[in-house]
Amino acid sequence: DQYGEEGLKGQVPPPGAGGGAGGPAGATFFSTGADGPTAFRFNPRNAEDIFAEFFGSSSPFGGMGGMGGGMGGMGGGGHGMPSGGIRFSPSMFGGGGDHTFTQTFGGGGQGYPGMFGGGAPVKAAPIERKLPCSLEELYKGTTKKMKISREIADASRKTIPVEEILTIDVKPGWKKGTKITFPEKGNEQPHTIAADLVFIIDEKPHPVYTRDGNDLVATQKIPLAEALTGYTVHLTTLDGRSLTVPISSVIHPGYEEVVRGEGMPIPKDPSRKGNLRVKFDIKFPARLTADQKSGVKRLLGQ
Numbered sequence: 001d002q003y004g005e006e007g008l009k010g011q012v013p014p015p016g017a018g019g020g021a022g023g024p025a026g027a028t029f030f031s032t033g034a035d036g037p038t039a040f041r042f043n044p045r046n047a048e049d050i051f052a053e054f055f056g057s058s059s060p061f062g063g064m065g066g067m068g069g070g071m072g073g074m075g076g077g078g079h080g081m082p083s084g085g086i087r088f089s090p091s092m093f094g095g096g097g098d099h100t101f102t103q104t105f106g107g108g109g110q111g112y113p114g115m116f117g118g119g120a121p122v123k124a125a126p127i128e129r130k131l132p133c134s135l136e137e138l139y140k141g142t143t144k145k146m147k148i149s150r151e152i153a154d155a156s157r158k159t160i161p162v163e164e165i166l167t168i169d170v171k172p173g174w175k176k177g178t179k180i181t182f183p184e185k186g187n188e189q190p191h192t193i194a195a196d197l198v199f200i201i202d203e204k205p206h207p208v209y210t211r212d213g214n215d216l217v218a219t220q221k222i223p224l225a226e227a228l229t230g231y232t233v234h235l236t237t238l239d240g241r242s243l244t245v246p247i248s249s250v251i252h253p254g255y256e257e258v259v260r261g262e263g264m265p266i267p268k269d270p271s272r273k274g275n276l277r278v279k280f281d282i283k284f285p286a287r288l289t290a291d292q293k294s295g296v297k298r299l300l301g302q
Contacts, residue, residue, distance in 0.1 A: 138175075141169075151188060180199045221281045260275050
């Protein structure tokens, strides 16, 4: 390249000609010119040296791992996706505001999982929502239908909105905190497995009963006179029956009447039920007249 055709003919010795002891290692070539044979040494460059000069590594693929990591870094460095992954808001099930959560990609750095040998797609975090149920519904069992809106990916990987109806069969005796899972019913996103939808049973307040495990608790307010002379409890059960519980003993503070088998169904065996526990809030008079005090002493005195 430096001497052209004259250099090929040997008329102009190229650099390093003469093959002296100090010359670089390589193959020695000879050419014959007007002045006789001329020797010069040819130094081919090693391909690994060329890669090292351009890429900082002797291997053409040695930087790929770093390259993948660098691209992954785009997720947090302002060049690609926002730091922390992708944010999207699926519609609430049956309406009523937005439920927003953040899903972060995994594998291959923070940006594009699966590129340059990154990991498999990561499953999005579950979407959880409370499912309020009345005590009557949990006593008898019920079916709830929930309408959801979500995005799915079509054949071209474009996302399109769809609506679905999910059916939840609430079993008799289910407790607060029971979870019902619909696998992969969240939004579909690139490189991410759709999230599970999880409904969590919650109990609505009841005007008469509270729940304690498999037992039902009802509190009755009664005057002191009835607490001393006898009282009859009248209740309507959660399945609509009239329940009468006569109490002939003295009802003192902390007294509890237990009616067996009138509590909540036991989930593993709904034919069996817990107990009904009747508690009492005794209303004491704020004050007594002198005649009332003497009368009480006369009636109750030892």
